Amino acid sequence: MAPRVRFAPSPTGYLHVGGARTALFNWLFARHTGGTLILRIEDTDFERSSEEMVEGILEGMRWLGLNWDEGPFYQSKRLPLYKETAAKILAAGHAYYCFCTKDELEQRRAAATAAGRPPMYDRRCRQIPREEAERRLAAGETAALRFAVPEGGSTSFDDAVFGKVEFANSEIEDFVLLRSDGIPTYHLSVVADDVDMRLTHIIRGADHISNTPKQVLQYRALGAALPIFAHVPLILGPDKTRLSKRHGATSVISYKQMGIVPEAFRNFLALLGWTPGQLKDANGKDREIFGSDELIQLFSLGGISKSNSVFDNDKLAWFNTEYIRAYPSEQLLPLIQEEWAKVGFTPTRSEQEITHAIDLLKPRARNLIDFATAFRAYFGDSFEVDPTAREKFLSGQVPELLRELGSRYAAATEFSEASAEALLRAFAEEKGLKAGALINGSRVALTGQGVAPSLFAVMLALGQERVVRRLSQIQ
């Protein structure tokens, strides 16, 4: 039977890094096994869910290139299923009505905590006879429906990542299935949907481990077959606490905004908490760069690690530069064009010149934004000269000499890397100067930057006309 898995985000926030990795693992697993990935929006918390967040989540998934096969299904539109499922559990004798109000429960919880007792529900409504409950309901009283957890014994499951995990039933609360307003809680809706959607594997964050026995109990009550659970350890911030806003960017989309290439982000995320094992490259080093096809081919639940991992921005930056370098410039161009559009920049060069410049710049790019900021001079004629670079390389006589050098280039009949270099070196010698001073000055005059590829390669990428103009006009 082909596996069926799901990614089930709650639209109470954007798609964050942890959710994205869960989505990625589900996607890799589905693609690897030829299974089906279902997208399900868990929006039963009407207070906190929003349509806008749903769109944000979909945008994040699209950016990462994670497509799904079924859905998106919205839990808010599947309420009848949950009521029906709850009725089944009730009919099977595994649930009861609870007339305690939220306030009462809160008070009792506070009292229990103060007295040093565990703040679990005391099961008092479990004693209410069914007929009495029905009568009170008919009389207009509202009640929540709670699951009746077995008194003794334990509930366990075999996790694909963690192995056997067991909980004493005495530790499991009689949790609420249906709130008093008839809206299901998460505990019920997940199980109802996971059963209804015939899911075979549940791949989700390890923060759900403690919830799992509650779900296992419901599967049993429903007489449904248990799926395979695979809990994925959490992603932490540099201070080893759970990754959150205070660690900086946690939204996937913010990485797009930072000029990260989606494939680089995906590669980075895949290797956070998962490893294909030892795979050596030609130099005998462990491989880390994997394209999506390779990731799909290599992925397995067994490679997921059990311990939490820290999100390392430096490593992500490294993946990003690796991908930018490896991409053919034609493939990079559309991504760069987005950056240009963002800052309202329009290139004034031919497409061929642009791809050539991209190739030249790739090794020095840190992110896609560089192509719209630091590298502007290669694609158009309006650019700023970096003040630090000016101070360092355009001091004293240099600008004047560069203007003179410009007129020499204007008079040149040949313009190749070799001839451009020969001309400059001859000029430097003529003036009794080190070529380096002129080279560095020219670099700043031509690119506005103190850092750039080899100067004569830059000259060729710019063309004779621009070289002449920029050198002649430098102040």
Added chain:
RNA sequence: GGCGCUAUCGUCUAGGGGUUAGGACGUGAGAUUCUCAAUCUUAAAACCCGGGUUCGAUUCCCGGUAGCGCUACCA
């Protein structure tokens, strides 16, 4: 507090009863002198602690400690 899970360089990780404990990112040093955010070379850097089992534990077992998660009519 209770319950659950986890524990190899700063970080991501490989490995596994006997290894110089491997790689990557980052960091330090050097080279290149046409800049560096490119490239090359190079260095430092880890098995949480204590007991057991064993000829031998970083690896297996137990305990401790620490971290994380859960502890809602949130998901």
